[in-house]
Amino acid sequence: MKNITTLIITLSLSTLLFSCQEKKVEEKTKRPNIIYIMSDDHAYQAISAYDTSLIHTPNIDRLAHEGMRFDHAYVSNSICSPSRAVTLTGKMSHFNSVKDNLDVFDSTQITYPKILQNAGYETAIVGKWHLKSQPTGFDYWEVLPDQGDYYQPDFRTPNGMINEKGYVTDIITDKAIAYLDKRKKNEEPFMLMVHHKAPHREWMVAMEHLQAFKDQKIKQPATLFDDYKGRGKAAQEAEMRISDHMGLTNDTKVEPEIRDAKGFKPFMGWYDFAYSKNLKRMTAEEKAKWEEVYGPINEDFKNSDLKGKELTAWKYQRYMEDYLGTLVSVDENVGRLLDYLDQTGLAENTIVVYTSDQGFYLGEHGWFDKRFMYEQSFRTPLMVRWPGHIKAGSVNKDLVQNIDYAPSFLEAAGVEIPTDMQGASLLPLMEQKKTDWRDALYYHYYEYPGIHGVKRHYGIKTKRYKLIHFYYDVDEWELYDLEKDPDEMQNVYTDPSYAEVKETLHQKLKDLRKQYGDSDQLTQEMLKADLKRLEELGLN
Template identity: 75%
Template sequence: MQLKKVISSVLLGSVLFSCGNPKKGMEDVQPPNIIYIMSDDHAYQAISAYDSTLIHTPNIDRIANEGMRFDQAYVTNSICSPSRAVTLTGKMSHLNSVKDNLDIFDTTQVTLPMYLKKAGYETAIIGKWHLKSTPQGFDHWEVLPDQGDYYQPDFRTPKGMIQEEGYVTDIITDKAIDYLEKKKGKDEPFMLMVHHKAPHREWMAAMEHLNAFHDEKIKEPTTLFDTYEGRGTAAKEAEMRISNHMGLTNDNKISPDVRDKTNHSPFMGWYDWAYNKNIDRMTDEEKEKWEEVYGPINKNFQKINPKGKNLTRWKYQRYMQDYLGTLLSVDDNIGRLLDYLDETGLSENTIVVYTSDQGFYLGEHGWFDKRFMYEQSFRTPLMIRWPEHIQAGAVNKELVQNIDYAPTFLEAAGVDIPEEMQGESLLPLFEDKTDKWRDALYYHYYEYPGIHGVKRHYGIKTKRYKLIHFYYDVDEWELYDLDQDPNEMNNVYNSPKYASVKMSLHKKLDQLREEYLDSDALTQQMLKADLERLRKLEEKK
């Protein structure tokens, strides 16, 4: 990969215009439409194209079966807002203005939709935005405010806020199909970003799926009761354990009137508020259906009164039943959208992407949530369908990352990839050309101090090894041999056996940090600014 240089704001305008024309020799080729579907917190473990242990997702699987499944797709920063900013810019968090969920996206940047618009595309985004600022570069946008709601969701639009009746995943798909219907008869290609809220916490399923998994015994991960021995303090101190950080009310759907009143978690007030907020958005009919399912669960919880490991096991089952139930609607609606494309003939010249903004823990290491560079959080599902360009049923095992999405779409559209984008187009991988592909990925997570208490860290991943540096209030290194230790339980950083591997990875890490324009000096500068921001927030409380 060539060293990418940041283009100054003075030059961005001229770059935009120079990149707006199709590449030479492609003038007579009809540019493909692009439909980019991104869910929120969808773990690759919960897609049957990757692993059929937990759930069957036939419609999402169609994209993999009719296109390419990527088995080593990763993010640059495993948290919602930063991943969205990376997709729009093709740049790492330290250069795109959003490194955590508190940052506001700088809309003066030239983004993917702006480049495509200049090249003759119509652009649209529907669903979750979660970047605080107003969407720019889109001809059409209807986005959820902040995290959005599952029932009777509000949408921000250019004309103001509107509320829709129904379930959010259905409504986002309705709006996407309606947009495509209105595109009929128009010649210009389009890029449509369909961003689902689901299956984000608190995992509220559609009414027809409320009880889908409640009679099933979900298989526990082998690391559910991980004690984090042999690793540093970061894993031990993270606040996302199912056992004592998952809320009985908002997460496990136990009424505040039923939960153990002796539980004095500092999060309890927020848990109860979130539970009541979600219930209050339901219609009377939905509340009746909800009570039919969760009333007996509440009564059974009172009866068995689980404690200790039994409580953790009970919470895990409740978590997974709701998480998987919420995914059923995502899969149903992907099917609706794919069927529409087939019925209208749009499938033939449309790139369809399915991914998530990052991975998610489904009980591995005893956790829910994401953030860490450990595999289940760092890795994301990715599958791409493009008839006549990608062989059906193809599987790719190269190291790809979400900084690659914007360059891929631009090259497919016949637009030159701007130098400021740090990713690489995936088009060579569509043709199985891997001889010059990257051999390592870079990652950097910033949101600490913050919710879930995951310490700041950066690191490097190759196909076999992972080197991580935790910093700020610690200075700890971890090294994992993924071939020998796929569950990342044994930190071998200080093992003499891995001395040469460690030296090689440190050298590669330094190289990637320089290549991506990251450094200790920049890290300290950002840390200082973040701490000042936190100080001001505390003063306002």
């Protein structure tokens, strides 16, 4: 009897142990949910996981502390619409239908949301779309029209346009959480894209954060007063200098009447329209709060006599107060979403990504905006959390790019990656497995002639060097030794001591262009088509 009892207990324990092991295997192999959070123009310098000198972002930092921070993440074309198209398709701009912000995304092509949807995922997007065509491949979508608005934003939906009351970053997060809440009992995995408008120009801050940086002296970058002597026409002629091209009205919030009385003229005609448009979207209560903060700023400017470098420094301070102010809301709302995942138990089997559609200049080289292949524009933040797969607090220093996101999500979901996707899955890097990874990145920017006057260019980057070719109305080559010149102040292309490096990089550039299907012939064909389009639109 005793032996029979012992046998029964042993069998019971064995069954229980096997059941537990089976459950663990099932949990580990269960397809993960995916939440892809992308802000707009969020510079890596403005995330404290990367740099603590400008802002503290504890909630975004959580993803770095609990997952992996990528220190060498880059884009393939530093401008809003093209970057979004690259992310969706895993293809470079010359293959995905969107080279610049005038192009319309071909929504009939294959994207990773469509592939996931066909594989049994529920797919959704809320927030900024900025691709002109209607979103496809999503079971649920509510997106901002074009750039969207910070206050009382409109949203495009399958049933038409709707208007929401409040601040856009809060509302996008509300919609994301509401979507997750409605599908609580759903068994199928989900992929949710949360696309924030902030911190895109004109940097309109939530009412509760209007004074977040008002009394703080923002650290100036060492290159704020760059004279561009070490570079060619491309850097010298770009129209995104804080000193000359940043608007006093729409950007730094000076009233048009005060600006005019001081003798300043707007660089662009639409600056005043943008300023008044943003003010008109405020409620009476919001306008009163706005005036409490910006009224004294306008009065101080009215009574000042700012010129030259003093004016540039003032505009930089005002720019950064508002830019960073919008990011306080982004960080808070990332925290809200992460807290929701924790509270509902979703965090355990959900990949959470935080990135931006590109980098941004925060006064470096005297600039705002992006577009260039220079570091602050080209590089983007990227943090990924995936419990059980990514070691908490890990840091990756490989060269990764936004063409890699789509194949990464597909592999994580156990779905076959299409052969025409040009990126590589980041999963081996996330799981810290040995892999034969790339040693160089390819970049190509097309939007010229266009706003900000950044000339067309393509190039490659290795860990140490960067080779760039500017073309169209110039034919200039630039070479930077990032180890000796991290600020990219001195072009060493004609320096004899870099002759061997230059030869190697030219060959590597040739090889990468062939690998990605780009060429001088294709570039010229696209250029002709673009110029014809600009002529038809009366923009050239």
